[in-house]
Amino acid sequence: MHPEHDYSESLLVHFRRIESLKKAALDYPSVLLDTAQLCDLELLLNRAFYPLCGYLDREDYESVIAGMRLGDGALWPIPVCLDVSDAMAGTLETGQSVALRDGEGFMLAVLTVSDLWKPDKKAEAHAVFGTDDPKQHPGVRRLYEEVGPWYIGGRLEGLHLPLHYDFKELRLDPADVHRRFSQNGWRNVIGFQTEKHLHCAHREMTLRAAREAGASIFLQPVAGPTHPGDLDHYTQIRCYKEIVRKYPRNMIMLGLIPLAMRRAGPREALWQAIIRKNYGCNHFMVADDHGDPFANRSPKERFYPLHAAQDLVRSFEEEIGSKMVPLKKMVYVEEKAQYIPEDEVVSGMNVKHISSSELKRRLENGLDIPEWFSYPEVVAELRRAHPPRSKQGFTIFITGLSGAGKSTIARVLLVKFMEICDRPVTLLDGDIVRTNLSSELTFSKEHRNLNITRIGFVANQITKNGGIAICAPIAPYEESRRHNRELISCSGGYIELYLSTPLKVCEERDRKGLYAKARAGKIKGVTGVDDPYIPPSDPELTIDTTGISADEAAQEILLYLEEKGYIR
Numbered sequence: 099m100h101p102e103h104d105y106s107e108s109l110l111v112h113f114r115r116i117e118s119l120k121k122a123a124l125d126y127p128s129v130l131l132d133t134a135q136l137c138d139l140e141l142l143l144n145r146a147f148y149p150l151c152g153y154l155d156r157e158d159y160e161s162v163i164a165g166m167r168l169g170d171g172a173l174w175p176i177p178v179c180l181d182v183s184d185a186m187a188g189t190l191e192t193g194q195s196v197a198l199r200d201g202e203g204f205m206l207a208v209l210t211v212s213d214l215w216k217p218d219k220k221a222e223a224h225a226v227f228g229t230d231d232p233k234q235h236p237g238v239r240r241l242y243e244e245v246g247p248w249y250i251g252g253r254l255e256g257l258h259l260p261l262h263y264d265f266k267e268l269r270l271d272p273a274d275v276h277r278r279f280s281q282n283g284w285r286n287v288i289g290f291q292t293e294k295h296l297h298c299a300h301r302e303m304t305l306r307a308a309r310e311a312g313a314s315i316f317l318q319p320v321a322g323p324t325h326p327g328d329l330d331h332y333t334q335i336r337c338y339k340e341i342v343r344k345y346p347r348n349m350i351m352l353g354l355i356p357l358a359m360r361r362a363g364p365r366e367a368l369w370q371a372i373i374r375k376n377y378g379c380n381h382f383m384v385a386d387d388h389g390d391p392f393a394n395r396s397p398k399e400r401f402y403p404l405h406a407a408q409d410l411v412r413s414f415e416e417e418i419g420s421k422m423v424p425l426k427k428m429v430y431v432e433e434k435a436q437y438i439p440e441d442e443v444v445s446g447m448n449v450k451h452i453s454s455s456e457l458k459r460r461l462e463n464g465l466d467i468p469e470w471f472s473y474p475e476v477v478a479e480l481r482r483a484h485p486p487r488s489k490q491g492f493t494i495f496i497t498g499l500s501g502a503g504k505s506t507i508a509r510v511l512l513v514k515f516m517e518i519c520d521r522p523v524t525l526l527d528g529d530i531v532r533t534n535l536s537s538e539l540t541f542s543k544e545h546r547n548l549n550i551t552r553i554g555f556v557a558n559q560i561t562k563n564g565g566i567a568i569c570a571p572i573a574p575y576e577e578s579r580r581h582n583r584e585l586i587s588c589s590g591g592y593i594e595l596y597l598s599t600p601l602k603v604c605e606e607r608d609r610k611g612l613y614a615k616a617r618a619g620k621i622k623g624v625t626g627v628d629d630p631y632i633p634p635s636d637p638e639l640t641i642d643t644t645g646i647s648a649d650e651a652a653q654e655i656l657l658y659l660e661e662k663g664y665i666r
Contacts, residue, residue: 155213155251180536196218213251227439286313289379333483367407487663492591501604502597528571554582562589
C-alpha cells in the first residue's frame with residue numbers, strides 16, 4: 099500500500115477511536131480540572147513530562163518522594179498526580195474510566211484509574227519543599243489548602259489538548275520545537291525558563307551564557323497559573339516579544355510553556371531541566387536561587403541555600419543529557435557604560451541598579467526609567483499595564499466586628515469618591531452581598547470564606563477595570579482575606595482596613611440586635627460571641643472607632659490614600 103494511504107488509514111482509525119471514547123465517556127464520572135491541573139494534563143499529553151504517560155500511581159509517587167525516581171529507576175523529582183475531593187474519591191474505584199474536562203465541561207482525556215489513595219501531605223511537603231510548615235513556604239500552603247485530599251494515578255488517553263486562544267503561534271509542543279530547531283540548523287540549544295519581565299541585564303546574562311556554551315537560546319516563559327504580584331499575562335508576553343527583537347538574528351526563539359510551578363527550589367530546577375530536555379534543549383540556564391519562592395528577596399530571606407539548585411542539576415547532567423549553565427548576574431557600571439558580571443566588579447566602580455520594588459515604585463508614580471536599565475519598547479508596555487496609582491483601580495477591604503462601623507465608613511467613602519469623580523465606585527457591603535450574591539449560604543466557616551472570596555472576585559473585576567471597590571464584610575478568617583489580597587493585588591491597589599473597635603463597644607452599639615439575641619441564646623454563629631474573629635496579621639490601616647466619628651475615620655483613610663498616591 100502507498101505510504102499516503104497508510105497515513106490516511108491511521109488517521110481514520112485515530113478519529114474513530116476518539117469518537118468511540120467520547121460516546122463511552124457519557125457514562126463515565128467526570129473531573130473538572132482547575133488551571134494548575136490543566137497545565138499538568140497538557141504537558142502529560144504533549145510528552146513534555148516524558149517518561150510519564152499518565153498520573154503517578156502510589157508506588158511511583160512514594161518512590162519520587164523518597165528518592166526523586168520512578169519505580170523503574172527513571173529520574174523524576176516532582177510528584178504529578180490528579181488530586182480530587184473526598185466526595186469525588188468516594189465515587190471512584192481502580193480500573194474505572196474517568197472523563198477529564200476543562201472548566202466549561204469540554205472533555206480532554208480519559209483516565210483509567212490504577213490507584214486511588216490519601217497521601218501523607220506532611221511527608222510530601224517535607225520531601226519536596228524541605229519543610230512541612232505552611233507559614234514558611236507558599237508551596238506547602240497551597241498543598242494543604244488547595245490540593246485535594248485524594249490522589250488518583252493511572253494511564254491517560256488524550257482526546258484534545260486544552261484550548262488556548264492567546265498567542266497560538268508561541269504555544270509550541272515538544273514536537274513543534276524539535277522541528278523548528280532542525281529547520282534553524284540548531285544543534286546546541288540552551289533553554290531559559292522565566293516568569294518575570296526581562297530587561298537589559300537579562301539580555302546580557304543570557305547572551306553571555308549562550309556564547310560560553312556555544313548555543314542558541316530557547317526562551318520559554320511560563321504561561322501557567324499566575325502568582326501574587328505577577329504582571330498581566332498579555333503584557334508579559336508582549337514584553338518578551340519586544341526583548342527578543344533586541345537579540346542577534348537567528349540567535350533566539352520564543353515559545354510558551356503551560357507549567358504549574360511548585361516553587362520547590364533544587365527539585366524544581368531539576369524538574370525543569372528534564373522538561374527542557376524533552377523540548378530538545380541540551381543546555382539549561384539555572385539561577386543561583388532557581389525555584390526559590392522568595393527569589394526576589396535578599397539572600398538572607400530566601401528559603402533555599404544559594405547555588406543549591408545549580409549544584410543539584412549539575413550532579414545529574416550526564417543522566418539527563420543536558421548541561422547546567424549557571425546564570426551569572428550582570429550589573430551596569432556607569433563609567434564603562436556597559437554591563438559586566440557581578441563578580442568582576444572592583445572597588446571604586448559606580449554600579450547602578452534598579453530593584454523590582456523600585457521599578458514598581460517608578461511605574462506607580464510615573465517616574466523616569468533609564469534606558470540603561472530597560473528598552474523603551476518594554477517600558478512602554480509596562481506603563482500601559484502599570485499606570486500611576488492615581489489612575490489605577492483599587493480595593494478598600496474593611497474588616498472588623500459587627501458594630502465596628504464598617505458600613506457607615508464605607509458609605510462615607512463612597513460619597514467622598516463620588517465627589518472626586520475620577521473613577522467609577524462600587525460599594526460591596528456585607529449585608530447587601532449576602533442578600534444579592536450569597537443568599538443561599540449559611541454562616542458555617544466554609545460558607546463564610548466562600549462569601550468573602552465571592553466579594554473578592556467582584557472587587558477584582560472592578561479593580562482590574564480601573565474602578566474603586568469598597569468592601570465592608572466582617573470577614574472573620576485570615577485565609578479568605580489572604581486569598582482576596584493575593585487575587586486583587588495582581589490587578590491594582592489593595593488596602594486592608596482593620597476596624598479594631600473592641601467587642602464591648604460593638605455590643606453597646608448593637609444596631610442590629612445580633613449580640614443581644616446571641617447572648618440570649620436565640621441565634622448561633624455570631625462573630626465575637628460563639629464564633630471567632632481572627633484579626634488581620636498585616637493590615638495597611640488599623641482604626642479603633644471607639645472615640646471617633648465615621649467622617650474622621652474616612653478622613654484618615656483618604657489621607658493615607660493621598661500619601662500613597664491613589665488619589666490626588
